[in-house]
Amino acid sequence: MAGHSKFKNIMHRKGAQDKKRSNLFSKLSREITVAAKMGTPDVDMNPRLRLAVNTAKGQSMPKDNIQRAIDKATAGDDENYEELRYEGYGPGGSAIIVEALTDNRNRTATAVRTAFSKHGGNLGTEGSVAHGFERLGYIEYGPDAGSEDKVLEAAMEAGAEDIASTEDGHEIWTAAEDLHQVSSDLEKSLGEAKEVKLAWKPNLTVDMDEKDAGVLLRLIDALDDDDDVQTVWGNYEISDEVMEKLDAE
Incomplete structure (x- = not known):
């Protein structure tokens, strides 16, 4: 996990999710279908x-899968x-x-509810933890998108609010209502995100x-495994040292 940004840590170990390609594609397909139904294809x-x-x-995700979800x-x-x-x-005071x-x-x-109760957590009421988060637009590019200066310049010109770059790539933040426009402008200068x-x-x-980290990650894995769950967010931070120990187990 060395070099990973704090937010990537918060988003949970992407590698664990990437190994579940079938489950991941199913979730992506569902979101595409719902989005197409709510508006236009x-x-x-x-x-x-x-x-x-x-x-x-x-x-x-293969283009054929994407088209089938739209169809x-x-x-x-x-x-x-x-x-x-x-x-x-979740465990350790995490939200x-x-x-x-x-x-x-x-x-x-x-x-x-079962996932929370089995893994050291408690399901709260609506609004119980959301007040500790901001709803923002998030755009991620890999390191091949260009240097930090190049991506920073493109992001600022597109109207992004913040950017963080590491050896793993670039994370760009926007106001929620600006996400579509900023991502469209960045695609023209940096390619697909x-x-x-x-x-x-x-x-x-x-x-x-x-x-606490071990129990928390098992909770997130249990939630990720559910077909109905699209995304899991948290306010936890796990150090590289702790993550390396957990990955070695």
């Missing part, structure tokens, strides 16, 4: 769909998904936000010791 006219498609491309929205599919947000507390798309609210609520999404960025983070 034209990515140029539907900002949410464009963001979903760009994220899918960044995760190397599903226009084929009169009877599935209707509801957007839900759950908030709770967790879970975003889900589900066709069965009771099933998802039970699964999320690895990830484009609305994010919950914590105002403050809490450091996790090895014991």
Whole structure:
């Protein structure tokens, strides 16, 4: 984990999720279908769909899979998904936000509550932890996008609010309402991003010791494994030293 930014740490170990390609593609497909249903299947006219498609491309989702997800929205599919947000507390005083798309609210609520209770956490009420986060636009580029100066200049010209660069790449932040426009402008100067999404960025983070970190990551894995869960955000910070110990177990 050396060299990883604090936010990438907060987003959980991407490698763990990347190994679950089938599960990941299923979640991406669901978001694309929902976005296409809510607006138009034209990515140029539907900002949410464009963001979903760009994220899918960044995760190397095949073009055929992306098109099938869009086609599903226009084929009169009877599935209707509801957007839900759950908030709770994890080990070590951590705060967790879970975003889900589900066709069965009771099933998802039970699964999320069970994951929290089995892994040292407690599901809270709506708004119980969200006040400690900012809702922002998040754009990620790999190191091949260019130097820090090049990406910084492009981001500032596009209207981004902040940028952080490491050896692993570049993280660009925007106001939530500006995400579509900024990402579109950056695509013209830097190419397609690895990830484009609305994010919950914590105002403050809490450091996790090895014991709490291990339990917390098992909680996040359990949530990630649920088909209805789209994204898990947290305010935790795990040091490189602790992460290396956990990865070695």
